[in-house]
Amino acid sequence: MTKTCQQHEGHAFAQKQPSCSPRPGFQTLITLLLFLFFFPFVHATAEDDAGDSDKKHDSYSQGVKRGERLFYGLVEGKFEGNACADCHNTMEIDTFNWNPNAWEIAHKYKERSIEEFTRAVMNPTGRTMSEVHESFSLNEAEVALVKEFLDHFEEQGLTKRKPVINKILLFLLLGVLLTWIVIEVVFLKKVKRKWILGVLFSGALGWQVILLLDAGISLGRQENYEPDQPIKFSHMVHVTDNQIDCKYCHHTVGQSKSAGFPEVDLCMNCHIIVRDGTHSGMHEISKVVSAHENNESIEWIRVHNLQDHVFFSHAQHVEVVGIDCQTCHGPVEEMHRVRQVSDLSMGWCINCHRDTEVQFFDNAFYEKYEELHRAMKSGEISRVTAEQVGGAECSKCHY
Ligand code: HEC
Ligand code: HEC
Ligand code: HEC
Ligand code: HEC
Ligand code: HEC
Ligand code: HEC
Missing domain, CATH: 1.10.720 (Transcription Termination Factor Rho, Rna-binding Domain; Chain A, Domain 1)
Incomplete structure (x- = not known):
């Protein structure tokens, strides 16, 4: 192949010789490579998943299927307003939701009797609960079907969001592309239009450098990080609505390096009495109470995290210098879920x-x-x- 082409070189019509033009697959190859460049930006979301999940359901028992239809509100005349799934989400979400998710209620009631479950759904005791659960007409058999679905759902867990194709993969693909270009230029020499290779090469290399710089600089950094906590503890509710001082809970902030997290006992100073929250009913506060009764600590997820080689002291900044918490942490008192606002x-x-x-x-x-x-x-x-x-x-x- 290569030989034939070289023989035609210098000939006026060489370009028109079929054997000399780039191989027929070449255009397709370029298109494919260009596609790979942009492919990582095409994010797939879990919502596209309806087809898949239909298939999965084939193995469900009849009861689970009917329970699921009830839970999603697909049965006529059972719900005036929201269906269960509208409040108790069955899919991982990145927005904040005060209601317990479907897995949490499934897990809590898995080992409990159907009577207990029915009571929680139909005759709630909490103030909030009575409002949110008042608009359905389910009979006992139907509630049992819902529990059958939830028991099944407990094993399956929340539907995961599809992972976004990550940067490592893009980096590797670019590496493959670069290797191919080098092999092509040095050994194969099939591509006539060298400028295309030049453009591809500098493009791919540029992208790799950008990816490397990006990864290097942000290693371990996480501005706007906002994880879900094991209990939906809200600073807005405690600081703004109930006027509790930051230092009441973060009481080491003035004397030590660390501001620290409050112990369960401190929560219980108030929650021995306060058992029903305006936004979350009894569900979230009951976790505090049960941690206290079982002598467990709450595993808060750290939002701010300096690398180990950095020394930072709260006492120095807050006591000695007198800097407000908000200068570094932003308006925490307006957050239901803490978010990191500075890049640290x-x-x-x-x-x-x-x-x-x-x-x-x-x-x-x-x-x-x-x-x-x-x-x-x-x-x-x-x-x-x-x-x-x-x-x-x-x-x-x-x-
Ligand atoms: C006021 C505090 C402060 C001072 C002073 C300081 N650093 Fe840093 N340094 C930091 C912090 C915070 C980080 C972590 C940055 C991150 O996580 O991206 C860091 C990270 C680094 C890193 C690792 C790069 C990285 O992204 O992890 C190196 C290397 C470094 N510093 C060197 C120095 C040198 C050399 C000096 C003196 C000229 C210095 N630092 C002075 C706070 C400081
Ligand atoms: C009633 C107790 C309480 C009060 C009052 C309180 N906090 Fe907190 N704070 C917590 C708890 C519990 C956490 C851990 C859960 C979370 O991140 O929401 C926390 C977490 C934080 C975090 C995130 C720490 C991390 O990196 O994980 C910051 C920042 C913070 N608080 C700042 C403040 C500021 C500023 C105030 C006053 C405006 C304040 N807190 C008042 C209990 C409290
Ligand atoms: C100084 C008293 C006090 C302390 C300490 C306190 N809370 Fe509260 N908490 C309250 C009050 C008051 C409410 C609001 C009740 C309402 O909505 O009527 C509340 C509400 C809540 C709610 C429900 C929010 C809602 O609106 O549904 C949760 C969850 C909660 N607290 C968790 C905690 C945790 C965890 C701690 C310990 C880190 C804690 N609280 C410490 C007084 C306190
Ligand atoms: C409008 C929103 C909403 C709808 C619709 C809804 N729930 Fe709830 N549900 C809540 C809230 C909020 C709580 C927590 C209230 C509390 O604990 O006081 C809750 C609590 C529960 C609990 C008890 C959790 C616990 O901690 O004990 C169960 C079980 C439950 N829901 C099942 C259902 C089922 C089954 C349906 C559909 C038939 C349903 N819910 C529909 C909002 C809703
Ligand atoms: C909002 C402003 C502000 C930010 C942000 C800030 N600092 Fe400071 N820091 C100060 C001031 C003001 C002082 C007081 C100067 C002093 O006493 O030396 C100080 C003092 C210090 C000291 C003591 C220096 C000494 O002389 O002993 C250290 C260490 C320090 N900061 C580390 C950090 C690190 C690490 C970060 C970032 C993670 C940081 N600071 C972010 C304002 C800030
Ligand atoms: C000068 C900036 C600055 C100020 C002011 C500041 N913080 Fe922090 N805070 C940080 C940094 C940086 C971290 C991360 C520390 C680490 O990872 O070691 C942090 C971490 C925290 C944490 C997580 C637990 C811990 O101690 O590491 C809490 C809670 C917290 N801050 C609360 C507060 C409160 C409450 C105030 C006000 C009284 C405050 N901070 C003032 C910079 C600040």
Whole structure:
């Protein structure tokens, strides 16, 4: 093949010789490669999944199927308003939902009797519960079918969202593409239009560099991270609606490096009495109570996480300097679920040290800076920033 082509080189009509034009599959190959470039941006969502789940259901028993139809509100005349699944989501979601999800209620009632389940659904005791569960007309047999479905659902778990094709895969594909181009240029030499290879090569290499930089810089960083917590604890409810001070719960913040998480006993100071929440009814608070009764701690998921080689002290910033929590953490008092608002990068720390003036006079902490005191008195400088008192020295922040 290659030989024939080379023989025609120099011939005026060489370009038109079928044996010399790029192989017929070449265009398709280029299109395919271009597609691969953009493929990772095509995100599939779980909603597209309806077809799949229909198939899965073939193996269900008749009872589970009927229970499922009831749970999703697909049976005429059973629900005036929302069906169970509208409140108790069966799929992983990334928005905040006050209602317990379907797996939570399935799990809680799996080992419990049908009487208990029926009571929870039809004759709720909580204040909120009575409102949300008042608009259905289910008979006992139908409630039993719903439980049959939920027992089955407990094993299956919430429907996962499809993972987005990740960057590692894109990186590898780009690597394959680059290798192919090199092999092509050095050995195969089948592609005539070398500029196409050039464009592809620089494109692929550029992408790899961008991916690497991105991964390197954000390694371990997570701005806007907002995980679901084991209990739907809301700062909005506690701080804004009920005027509880940050330091009542984060009581180590003034004396130690860490602000810490409150113990279950501290929650119980109030929740020994308060058992019914406005947004979540009894469900969430009952988790606090049962943790207390079983002497368990609550496994809060950390939102803010500095890498191990960085030293940060709350006491220094909150007590000595007097910085508000919100300067670093944003309006926590308006959040139902805590979100990380600052990127916690080195640049973020240092920029603030550069810009923030410290209370320099009458502060025993800064007496040792004689040179700066002299410069302030003589008017050479008008203010002292955190940077000038060591806030940019590597060893202050790094172990
Ligand atoms: C009634 C107790 C209580 C009060 C009051 C309270 N918090 Fe919290 N805070 C918690 C609990 C429990 C968590 C862990 C669960 C979570 O992340 O929501 C937490 C988590 C946090 C976190 C996330 C920590 C992390 O990285 O995981 C921040 C930041 C925070 N609180 C700041 C504040 C600020 C600022 C205030 C005052 C405006 C405040 N808290 C008031 C109990 C409280
Ligand atoms: C100083 C008293 C106090 C402390 C301490 C306290 N809470 Fe509360 N909590 C309340 C009040 C008041 C409500 C609101 C009840 C309502 O909605 O009527 C509440 C509501 C709640 C709710 C339900 C929210 C809703 O609207 O449905 C949860 C869940 C909760 N608290 C968890 C916790 C946890 C976990 C802790 C410990 C980290 C804690 N609370 C500590 C007073 C407190
Ligand atoms: C409008 C929203 C809504 C709808 C519709 C709804 N629920 Fe609920 N459900 C809730 C809320 C909120 C709670 C928590 C209330 C509480 O614990 O006080 C709850 C609690 C429950 C509980 C008890 C959880 C516990 O902690 O003990 C069960 C069981 C339950 N729901 C089943 C169902 C079933 C079955 C249906 C459909 C027939 C249904 N729910 C429809 C909102 C809803
Ligand atoms: C100068 C910025 C800054 C200020 C001001 C600040 N924090 Fe933090 N906070 C951080 C950083 C950074 C972390 C992550 C620490 C780590 O991972 O070691 C953090 C972590 C936390 C945590 C997680 C638990 C822990 O101690 O690591 C809580 C809770 C918290 N802060 C609450 C507060 C509260 C409450 C205030 C106000 C009284 C406050 N913070 C003021 C920067 C700040
Ligand atoms: C909102 C502004 C602000 C942010 C953000 C901030 N700091 Fe600071 N920091 C200060 C100020 C002001 C001081 C006081 C200067 C001093 O006492 O040396 C200080 C002091 C310190 C000190 C003590 C320095 C010494 O001289 O002993 C350390 C260590 C420190 N910060 C680490 C950090 C780290 C790590 C981060 C980022 C995770 C950070 N800071 C983010 C304002 C900030
Ligand atoms: C005010 C605090 C502070 C000072 C001063 C500081 N760093 Fe950092 N440094 C950080 C923080 C916070 C991170 C973590 C950044 C991240 O997670 O992306 C970091 C990360 C790093 C990293 C790892 C890069 C990474 O992305 O993880 C290196 C290397 C580093 N610093 C070197 C230095 C050197 C060298 C100096 C002195 C010139 C210095 N740092 C001064 C706070 C500081």
